[in-house]
Amino acid sequence: MTSWQLIVDGAIDGISNMAADAALLEKVGQSPGPCTVVRFYGWSRPTISLGRNQKIDAALDAAYCKANGIDIVHRPTGGRAVLHDDELTYAVVSNDVAYFGDTIYGNYKRVSEALCLGYNALGVPAILAPETRKIISWEGADPPCFVSPSRYELMAGGRKIAGSAQRRVRSSFLQHGSMPITCDRDALARATRMVDASILEREIAGIAEFVPERPTMDVLRSTFIRSFQQYFSIEFML
Secondary structure (H helix, E strand, O other), X not given: OOEEEEEEEEXXXXXXXXXXXXXXXHHHHOOOOOOEEEEEEEEOOOEEEEOOOOOHHHHOOHHHHHHOOOEEEEOOOOOOOEEXXXXXXXXXXXXXXXXXXXXXXXXXXXXXXXXXHHHHHHOOOEEEOOOOOOOOXXXXXXXXXXXXXXXXXXXXXXXXXXXXXXXXXXXXXXXXXXXEOOOOHHHHHHHOOOOOOHHHHHHEOOHHHOOOOOOOHHHHHHHHHHHHHHHHOOEEEO
């Protein structure tokens, strides 16, 4: 049976988290053979991550973030603003086309299908979004990631429950994503200069909204670890 590397980190700061994911992409890109790493981690402080090409002033109210203890960091991937706080975050880094294919959508679909198994095991009625949904009319800063699900991202009850971003470098890719347990919609709205935070009530949701009892972080991690093992028929090595 194929073995993948598993990394389980606790809650650390945003700069260190993004540096770790970027370093894994570089490491996998230099591997002479097929290599896949799956990492789960958390955040020691509320942090907004921006896509690698976003400008802070265009995307955020930086003064609000500073005043409210929200760190700001750029991801090595693309996409738009994500508020990381009460969540489990995943990263998949691989150069193995036999498991993931060699296209962005192919990578997204396989990873999302594995995550979907985990959500369903927790009792969350997750499905893959069939198509990218256009961004709603927007005023102010760049819209946050969670208001526009892309093809193969995860939805439950018509709302986005995971926000993912990807970067491909030659034959390797990094895909990582936020899987919120609860959502601080007010903080996200204020940080991204939203006029009406009720939009986020309709567009995003956390795991705790679909289950009778909030799962522990250990339960979340173990559930998604099993879902990767089941979907890809692999074993993990630490």
